[in-house]
Amino acid sequence: MDMVARAASIYLVLLVILRISGRRSVAQLTPFDLVLLLIISETTQQALLGEDFSITNAIIVMITLFGVDLLLAWFKRRWPTVAKLVDGGPTLLVDRGKPDFHALRRSRLDIADILAAARTEQGLMRLSEIDFAVLEADGQVSIIPKQKTS
């Protein structure tokens, strides 16, 4: 019983900590973020397995983790509020060419991040070429360029 409780509680604690820490998609990971993830996985391994390194324990822990994940996915489908709480939603960062500095500051982003996304996604160099920028729930910044008037 305790191994199921361990796995489920570690899953929920990680979910809450990662959600609170803020959005950052895998694509945005810096090398140090990657190292941090490896350290976290190493740290949680002992808490997940305890001193029982048997195959039975490992199987039960894996099944519990997948089970909790499936359960959470079902909750998210069933109740959209749960999905919003767990995954968050999109945030408008640039509205009709005007940066929303409040949203940027609260999302811990700046104009440089918007411009970096604009260069990567659309090949845009200037803020004046951006109509809308949206921080997506997965941490990506989507850029919608201004319509060119001829």
Next chain:
Amino acid sequence: MKDQGSIASLIGEDRAFQEAYWSFQRGAWALFALLITVALLGGAGGAGPFARQTIQAGSAVIDAPRVMRWAANDRISIRHAVAPRESIEIVLSPAFNDALQLDTISPQPFQSAATRAGTSYWFFLEPGARSDIVFDVKPLKPTLRFTGTVTVGQAPPVPLTFTILP
């Protein structure tokens, strides 16, 4: 012309929810800082200025953690600045058996017995010299508030209370 409301609904933005989430996030960061401070002070077990407690038990001083962690090794020591006699009996109440696994005792007792009062251990001491009797223990289960009693020699039993974190 697109207005802000239609843009927000188009992308599915809920700014009120987002504002609430940002406020909650900042509160959670403050909680993180508080937890780190508590851990640094010893409130989460391990080391720290407030990690351990000392309790006088007759001529001895019991040094024990305030907070233990489930399945992590910890130490309870009973110290005599000046050993009063050649041998001493230490009794740990039955509650200890339910909460703690005893890994090692140093020095080894020359005799032990399970009694109604708990587990008794008898140790040789060098009269007049300082002595340390160390119990290396491992908590068996998380407990919000554990209380057991320790009896050292002829002194009355003293309560030993600590928390075992998961």
